[in-house]
Amino acid sequence: MMRLKIEKNNYGLRVYCTKCKKQYYHHNINQCKHEEYQHYKSIVSYSNGRKAKMYKTKKYDEALISAIQFKKDVKNGVLNEDSIKDMINLNNISIIDAANMFLEYKHGIDVPLHxxxxxxxxxxxxxxxxxxxxxxxxxxxxxxxxxxxxxxxxxxxxxxxxxxxxxxxxxxxxxxxxxxxxxxxxxxxxxxxxxxxxxxxxVILDEVLCNVNSITKEEFFNVIDAVENKTPFQQLGGNRKERKNRYKPYLVNGFKLALHTGLRHEELVTLTWNDLFFSRKNNCYMFVIDNLKVERITGKKFKKKYIPVGEDLFELLQELGFEDLKESELYVLEPKRTISYKTMMANLSKGFSHYYKQAYPNREGMKFKVLRKTYLTYLNKEVGKNMIELSSHGSMKTLQKHYIDEEIATRGLNMRIFE
Known part of the structure; x- marks a missing residue:
């Protein structure tokens, strides 16, 4: 297959290679070696942005004629936002063009603000x-x-x-x-x-069998002990034979806070002291926070999450500086941090996995999210179906499938975890 011909022009016509994902002009077309992936494409700028169009023809003269007409239409306002569907031949959109349209939409390109x-x-x-x-x-x-x-x-x-x-x-x-x-x-x-x-x-996928086991009291405190007494170094695979130091001074408090709040990673590391409110009606403290994950998925504001502060959690908050920091805008975990919340999220996840393997080298590993599962398991026994008001899930079905450890749920324990 011959390389597409392209000459210098004033109509925005160029060659686009879907393999290189680059566009080429008369002076650099020889750099592209993927003749079979080359297509004519024109881009025209106008007052509100740019319009692009790909052509199916492999003939330069035909592509140039189309590019001249395309530029004329754009400049004359024929292809304005009100007639966008008239501009597109809905029966002739290629898969690659459709993919680009979808990705531009997801990136918010030419998408109305609302x-x-x-x-x-x-x-x-x-x-x-x-x-x-x-x-x-x-x-x-x-x-x-x-x-x-x-x-x-x-x-x-x-x-x-x-x-x-x-x-x-x-x-x-x-x-x-x-x-x-x-x-x-x-x-x-x-x-x-x-x-x-x-x-x-x-398409129907096989149902995933979820591991809903909680972490036991013995396991949890052995992980805490491992943070303080086992090696922090994790040997990574690959040719570099790299070792990572998984220890961070906030790991223990992070694990405890996750266990006693049931918060997801992002909610946990962005929790601030002024998220804590005193409920006169119930005579107790509660964390009231935005439901970040659900809002990100739906694109809509969702009802707040309420985390009641029981005896266990209150003891932990006192250790974290409750008397001095309450009502402040500082973070509950690592208040004077110098790293991003995303880095802290990664450190908590990787740190928990590493130290669980240090504590139990011969067992299948556990992930950080087991702490949330454990919290929700005990919460289910304490408040039953009303836990939907506290857990921020869409239905009890989701909770039963992913978070409820049946063995623990039948023991009739109070909300004090591990007791």
Whole structure:
């Protein structure tokens, strides 16, 4: 296949390589060695931003004529926001163009302010990687995703994806991948207006068997002891043979605070003393915080989370400086910190896993989230179905599936953990 011809022009026409993910001009087109991935593309700037269009033709003269007309339409306001759906041939959107439209939408590009959602950089990368994975799977099957239209995706193509991901990934990670690829197709149907059915809706994944065991009192305090008395160094794999020091001075307090509040990582490390309120009605202290995870997922404000401060938690708060720090804007955990909350989240997670293995080298490891599971397990026994008001889950079904340790739940213990 011949390299596409491109000449200097005033119409925004250039060559775009979907392999390099770069655009080339008359002076550097020779740098691209992927002739089969080259396409003509034009970009035109206007008062409110830029418009781009990819062309299917491989002939320079045809692409140039189209680029001249495209620029004229943009400058004359033919392709304004009000007629965006008229601009797009909904029956002729390629898979690669659809993927780019979806990713631009998720990044908030040309999205009206009231429709923009705050999405973490980590989740944006996850979305991008999973859409890219689907494209790569189709390419490996010799499918021209630059030419094949999005509405041509069928059960056959879903089968290619399903075969690959079920072989390469664990059952636990598949639901996220399926959710992202479903939302990609749904976006094209619901937001762009492509007329098609979502073939990914037919995919049924095996149910994940969740480990709902809590941590025992003996295990927890042996982990605490390991932080103070076992080696902090973890030997990593790979060619570098790197050793990581997992010790941090706030680990013990972090583990205890997680156990006695049931908070998620982000909520825990961003908890401040002025989140603590005294309830005159109940004659007790309560933490009242925003439900960060649910709000990030839904893009909407959600009801507050209430963490009652029982005897165990109050004792811990006194150790952490309750008398001097209450009502201040300082963090409860590591008030005078010099690192980001994301770094603290990672340190707590990796630190807990490391020191659990130090305490129990011959057992299967436990993760930091077991502390939340333990809290919710005891909470369930104490308040029953009313725990939904405290746990911030969408339903009791979610709690029963992921957090309730049946053995502990039947013991009839009070909310004081481990007693």
């Amino acid at each position: 429709l923009k959602k705050e999405i973490s950089k980590k989740h944006l990368n996850e979305i991008k990687n999973n859409v890219q994975l689907f494209i790569n799977i189709l390419r490996d099957k010799k499918i021209n995703i630059e030419m094949m239209t999005i509405d041509s995706i069928s059960d056959k193509h879903v089968g290619y994806w399903y075969e690959y991901v079920t072989e390469k990934y664990s059952i636990g990670s598949l639901s996220t991948k399926l959710k992202i690829i479903k939302s990609f197709i749904n976006h094209m149907i619901e937001e762009v207006g492509v007329v098609m059915k979502n073939p990914f809706k037919k």
